[in-house]
Amino acid sequence: LITTFVIWGVLQERMLTRRYPRITGEKFEYVYFLVFSNRLWSLCFSGFINFWWLRRKGWVEGVNLMEISYSAVSNLLSSWCQYEALKYVSFPCQTLFKSFKLLPVMIMGKILRNSTYETYEYLVSLIVGIGLTLFLGSSENVDFGNFGDRQAAGIVLLGLFLTFDSFTGQWQSLMFSKHRKNLAVTDMLFYSNLFSTVLSLITLVHEDELDKALEFVFEHQEIHLHFFLFSVCSTIGQLIIFYTIREFGAVVFAIIMTIRVLMSIVVSCIMYEHPITFTGALGLLFVMSGVGYR
Known part of the structure; x- marks a missing residue:
């Protein structure tokens, strides 16, 4: 899961921050696409697996279709809040805010499933969050600016992101x-993405990005391979996500994804020559110690 999404994160940074063709070209700015x-x-992919390979003939017996739609809608809303927040706060600020996602996941588990957690688990979530804050604060130019209405709107959107994501x-x-x-797992993958595909297409049309994004893709052949690898990594990652949640629960998944964020930043620092300071290394130690203890 970590390997897949580290590659996914590196590809996403390449696609959204670099030009096509390199140096002299245009940037791809259509995140909803x-x-x-x-x-x-x-x-x-999941439709092929379910209906051709596994020969499933219909809907899963005993499962309400609307129940699956709730997580698909919340997943899309979390993505929307995440990208909209970037209009009001910086990307490093957003990543810092997301560093503390373990605690909201545990709180949501208490609300939805009446799950109970040991005191040390709450402490681990705090230590991991502090470690990521130290690491990010040292390797990124975190600028909150003069806190005003725009920053407040960004913080509200990030709060909603954490809620929907949890x-x-x-x-x-x-x-x-x-x-x-x-x-x-393949059932969840298919029906979740059935809802998400329709809803994300509506969002894409509403934001007037569909024609522009397709035109960009057709005009720049270099991005084709990146799109293919990006989508393959996402699909494989989703399969492993659902398996992890099914077998180990949402909290373990949140811990893995926290490590993924950290590893993505480390790889990004190496590939794109962002510096890592002593404070950053200390933050890295905090995260690994917390996760290791957990």
């Missing part, structure tokens, strides 16, 4: 627990 392409690819993982975990005998 990335979301749509990921969802569409995953839908096609709900998504815990609800999927609840669905797997409730329908463990009937609901396979």
Whole structure:
């Protein structure tokens, strides 16, 4: 999971921050098209697995279609809040805010599933968050600016992102627990992406990005391979995500994804020559110690 999404993160940074062709070209700025392409690819792949390879003939017995839609909608809303927040706060600021996602996941587990957690688990989530804050604060130019209405709007959007993101993982975990005998990982992948593809397409059209994104893709052949690898990594990652949530729960998944964020930044620092200071190394030690203890 970490390997897949580290590659995914590096590709995303390449696609959104570098030019096509290199140096003299244009930047690809259509983030909602990335979301749509990921969802569409995953839908096609899981449909092939379910209905051609596994020969499934219909809907999963005993599972309410609307129950699956809740996590699909919340997942799309979390993506929307994440990208909209970038209009008001910087990317490093956003990543810092997301460093503390473990705690919201645990709180959501308490609300949805009445899960109980040991005191040390809350402490681990705090240590990991502090470690990521130290690391990011040393390797990124974190600028909150003069705090005003725009920054407040960004913080509200990030708060909503954490809420929707926490709900998504815990609800999927609840669905797997409730329908463990009937609901396979590929079923969740297909039906979640069925809803997400339709909703993300509506968003893409509403934001007037579809025509522009397609025109960019057709005009720049260099981006084709990046799009293919980006979507493949996303699909494989989603399969492993659902398996992890099904077998180990949303909190373990959140810990893995926290490590993924850290590793993505480390790889980004190496590939794109961002500096890592002593404070950053100390933050890295905090994160690994917390996760190792957990």
